[in-house]
Amino acid sequence: MSKYLATSALMAVSLLIGAGGASIYAQATAPIYAVAEINVKDKDSYDKILPKALEIIKNGGGKYVAGGYNKTKTIIGAPPPNRYVLIRYDGGAEAFDKVWNGGLKDWVEKEGSKYADFRLFNVEAAEMK
Numbered sequence: 001m002s003k004y005l006a007t008s009a010l011m012a013v014s015l016l017i018g019a020g021g022a023s024i025y026a027q028a029t030a031p032i033y034a035v036a037e038i039n040v041k042d043k044d045s046y047d048k049i050l051p052k053a054l055e056i057i058k059n060g061g062g063k064y065v066a067g068g069y070n071k072t073k074t075i076i077g078a079p080p081p082n083r084y085v086l087i088r089y090d091g092g093a094e095a096f097d098k099v100w101n102g103g104l105k106d107w108v109e110k111e112g113s114k115y116a117d118f119r120l121f122n123v124e125a126a127e128m129k
Contacts, residue, residue, distance in 0.1 A: 029092040031125040033065070039081035039117040040069070046115040053107045060099030062087045083116070088125075096122060 040046045057064070067085035074080065089095040108118055 032089045032092050032096045033123045034087045034096055035121050036085040037081050037119040038083040040083050042115040049111045056103045061095050062089055
């Protein structure tokens with residue numbers, strides 16, 4: 001009987017260690033939300049080049065969470081630009097950096113900036129308590 005108890009105890013400890021390791025890994029790769037404030041000056045031209053940026057983001061694992069043209073409502077303070085976008089990267093900052101350096105930065109600087117002004121920042125996801 002004690003042999004079964006010892007085996008059960010070892011299994012319980014193994015599960016706890018495994019869960020702890022998974023928890024540490026999850027904390028190390030907290031999702032990142034990329035927030036883009038975009039003042040589009042030429043909507044027709046911008047819309048023609050936008051699919052390329054969306055493809056880069058999607059191929060890099062970005063998930064479009066919210067936003068678009070005129071989708072924000074000012075509660076207090078200065079109004080936001082006409083396009084506001086929120087994209088989630090489950091792989092954290094590393095995943096975002098891969099997308100940014102893998103083509104999105106070039107798209108913003110060489111194509112997007114012809115028709116819009118950008119402000120882009122990241123926010124680390126917070127654990128709900």
